[in-house]
Ligand code: ADP
C-alpha cells in the first residue's frame with residue numbers, strides 16, 4: 139500500500155534511544171562512522187548477491203558512498219548504491235534490534251542512567267546513533283532488484299514510533315537524511331565531515347566521496363565545484379601492507395567489523411602463503427559480549443574471497459572455543475560462489491581454520507609470556523573475560539590441548555586470593571621435591587574451595603593446591619589427565635596418596651592408628667551402611683572430625699551437585 143503508516147518501535151529500541159543520546163553525547167561524531175559502516179555492509183551484500191545475479195547491478199556497478207550536506211535545510215545525507223531495503227526490511231531492521239540476547243541485555247540495565255550509559259557502548263548502537271545529533275531521520279531506500287515504484291520512505295523523530303510509506307526511487311540503494319538538532323550546525327562543514335571520515339572510516343574499502351570544495355582566490359571564498367572527490371584511501375585495510383597501517387586505523391577497522399565500541403585488546407595481521415593462500419586480520423576484544431554464552435551465536439569472522447565479501451559469522455573458520463575472535467579472513471583459493479555447506483567440506487577451509495587457530499593461540503602466548511607489564515595486564519583482562527571459554531578448547535581441540543593447557547590460569551592456595559593468575563608452570567616450579575602430582579580442589583565457589591576440609595593436610599605440609607570453581611572446570615578436567623608428565627589429582631578423591639611426601643615414621647604411625655580404631659570404624663560402617671560405601675580412618679584432616687571423599691574414578695561431589703542442580 140502507498141498509504142503512510144505509523145508503527146511503534148520495539149520497547150528495547152525506545153530504551154536504547156534514550157540512553158544513547160545521553161551516553162554518547164560527548165562522542166557524537168561517531169554517528170558518521172556507524173552510518174558509513176552500514177553503507178559499506180550494504181555494498182558488500184550487493185556485491186555478494188550479484189555474483190549469481192549480475193542484473194542486480196542494474197546499470198550502476200560502480201559502488202560508492204556519498205556524504206553531502208545542506209546548510210539551508212540543515213541536513214546531512216549519507217547515500218549508498220548498495221543492496222537497499224524493501225518496505226519489510228525497513229520495518230524490521232530499523233524498528234527492532236535483531237541482535238541475539240537483546241532482551242537479556244536490556245533486562246540487566248539498572249535504570250541508573252550513568253551506569254547504564256557505560257554499558258550501551260558495549261552493546262553497539264549502529265543506525266540509531268544518528269539520533270544523537272538529529273531530531274528527525276528520513277531513510278529513503280530501494281532494494282536491488284525491485285522496481286522503481288517499490289521504494290520506501292521511513293521517518294522518525296526517535297521517540298516512540300516511525301512512519302513508513304511507498305515512494306518512487308529510481309536509483310537503487312539507501313539515502314539516510316539527518317535533520318540536525320538545534321545547536322549541531324558545526325557538522326555542516328566540509329572540513330569537519332572530511333576530518334571525521336578520515337579519522338573513523340579511512341579503512342572502508344569503497345570510495346567515500348564528497349562534493350569538491352575549493353578556495354576561490356578571486357571571489358575570496360570557498361566555492362563548491364561540480365565534481366566529486368574521494369575522501370578516504372578506499373582500499374581494503376587488510377590487503378594493505380602492515381607498515382602502511384597505523385594503530386588507530388587497526389582500531390577503527392576493529393570497530394567496523396566487530397560492531398564493538400571499545401578498543402580491541404590485541405590483533406594479528408598476516409598474509410599466509412603455501413598450501414592455501416589467505417590473509418587474516420584477527421582481533422581479541424577487550425570485553426566479552428553480553429551474548430558470549432549464547433549457544434546459537436556464530437563466530438565473528440567475516441569471510442572475503444579476493445576482496446569480495448562472502449559472509450558474516452563464518453563459523454567454520456574458527457573453532458567454537460575461539461568464538462570471541464573478531465576479524466576478516468580473505469582467501470585467494472575459495473570459489474566466489476562458496477556456500478556454508480561447501481565451507482563445511484572444504485579442505486582449504488580446514489587449512490585456514492587450523493592456521494588461524496594457531497595464530498590466535500600464539501597471539502595469546504605472546505601476551506601471556508611477555509615481560510612487559512602492559513602485556514601481562516592484557517592477558518589478565520583476557521583471562522577474566524574469556525578464560526572460561528578458552529577452557530572449552532581442552533576438550534574440543536585435541537591437537538592444541540597442550541598449548542591451551544599452558545594458557546590456563548587458576549586460583550591457588552599459594553595466593554590466598556580468588557584471582558585466577560596461577561599457571562600449571564607456576565605450580566610445577568613450586569612443587570616439593572618429593573611431589574609427583576598436581577593437586578586441585580573443585581567446588582562451587584572460591585570460599586567453599588578454600589575452606590574445604592580436604593585442604594587441611596596440604597596446608598599442614600605446605601603443599602600448594604589449585605582451586606577450581608568455574609562451571610566448566612569439571613568437564614575440562616575429564617579431558618586433562620596431566621601436565622608436563624605430572625598427573626592431576628583431586629584432593630577429594632580416593633585414598634589420599636601423598637607418596638614420598640610422607641616419611642617412614644608417619645607411615646608407621648598411620649598404620650598403628652588404623653589398627654587402634656578398627657572396631658570403631660567397623661561399628662560406624664554398620665551404622666552408616668545405607669549412606670556411605672565405606673568408612674576409613676583418614677590423615678588428611680587436621681581440624682575437622684570427618685569429610686566425604688569420592689572414589690578415584692567416580693564423579694566428584696561437586697559434579698554430582700551440578701548435575702543434580704541441572705535436573706539430571
Ligand atoms: P548492525 O549494523 O550491527 O546490523 P545497525 O543498527 O547499524 O546494526 O543497522 C541495523 C540494520 O539496518 C542493518 O543490519 C541493515 O539490515 C539495515 N541497514 C542499515 N543501514 C542500511 C543501509 N545503508 N543499507 C541497507 N540496509 C541498512
Ligand code: MG
Pocket residue numbers: 172175176264265
Ligand atoms: Mg551497523
